[in-house]
Amino acid sequence: MRATTMLPAVAMTAVSMVLTLAVVVMWLGSAVPEPVALVVGLGIDGGWLATLAYERRLAAQGDHNRTVTGIGWAFGLGATGVLVTHALTGEESAAWLAVAWLPLAAKALWVVHSLWERTALTPDALEAIQGIQQEARDEAAVARARLRAEAGTEETRLAAVTEAGARVADVQAKTAETLSQAWATLEKARKGEGTGRALTSVTAPVTPGVTPRWELPIWGPTQPVPALEAAPALTDEALDALVVQIRDSEVPPLSYRETASRFRAAGHAASEVRLRAAWKRVTTAAPDGPHVGSEGRS
Structure with a gap:
């Protein structure tokens, strides 16, 4: 993971230094001797490289210096300025402008690498974090499964209770209908013209002088009768x-x-x-x- 952020920054810095040196030599070669132009280009690249090395040393110690950081950005801006100026004064300005941003891009990549180093963790810490996250995911999955199971059980119970209640209501309705029909039949028989004569013909031989009385049984709530107290046994x-x-x-x-x-x-x-x-x-x-x-x- 360290090489993932460091290698692009190193490559970008190398390309930026080569371009800066080449532009300085081409730009100043016509005005001063080439060795002088080469020294100027190497000075710019050397100053940039020196400040970068010092920043890396401070970062390795967990420290930070704003002055060094400012100098590093100044060298990056200087190299970018050289490239932009050469592009605007040269013939192939579009091509040079296309690469003029490389010094600033290299500096930005080193900033990204520094941020990664500040937040980097050891393999043991990463493994512990992964274990904690996996445990949390496992607990969440178990909780979701438990909730789904409880919801399914409750749904099944409610369905069974509802079905049983419907059956009970159906039986009660049929029983009430049957009782109403039976009571209607009894009422019809009680009010019939031949009921009295039939009762008289049946009861007269058994209970002479007693007038039969036809009454329907009570259907509805009744008052409870208090229990009789048992009489003491006789000696x-x-x-x-x-x-x-x-x-x-x-x-x-x-x-x-x-x-x-x-x-x-x-x-x-x-x-x-x-x-x-x-x-x-x-x-x-x-x-x-x-x-x-x-x-x-x-």
């Missing part, structure tokens, strides 16, 4: 007392089936096993013994 003594009270409420005493029916109708609770055991205890402990008619009815 054996209390259960026996209740069985005796119910059994002896009529004459002759009631059968077991009638006693059990009235026991439950009164709101008492007891298992069938305990109730039958209480019946046996009561009937066994009765002074006149079990009533034949009562047991026969049970």
Whole structure:
């Protein structure tokens, strides 16, 4: 990389010095002896080369001197002035003007080379920078891939949720339609002229004297009914007392089936096993013994 910027500057400087020497010799050769003209040309080139070497030495030390830089630019401008003057006073002015800018171009190339040297890094530093840049690119690529994957997953999830919601809405709509049709059928049957007669013909043999009542079930929000508190279990003594009270409420005493029916109708609770055991205890402990008619009815 160092030769990339240094070699063009060296080549341009060499060409500029040769042109300057040639122009000075041709220009002053007719007025002064050629050795004198050659010395003048070499003096211009030598001064330029000396200031350039001194600038390179300061640059190698990490230093800079404006005076030396100004002298170097002065030699470059002097060489350019010599070339331009020769081009304007000579016969082939266009050709000489085309190369008159070479001294300034050589000086500019040395400036570019100096700037490169000030910013040049060692191979280790360049490798470290490349590693950092590659790591940053890798992290950015991984982050982009993660974001794309998360976006794809979220899109899939939203699509699945939307599809499931659509299916649920479709099922609810069909269910509502079916229920509305069923309710319409029930309402039509309730308001029909033959509904009352049909109910009467069915219920009359079972429940004589009861007028059938047709009501549609409730469809809609309902009020929750508070749970009933469980009644405390009856002791054996209390259960026996209740069985005796119910059994002896009529004459002759009631059968077991009638006693059990009235026991439950009164709101008492007891298992069938305990109730039958209480019946046996009561009937066994009765002074006149079990009533034949009562047991026969049970």
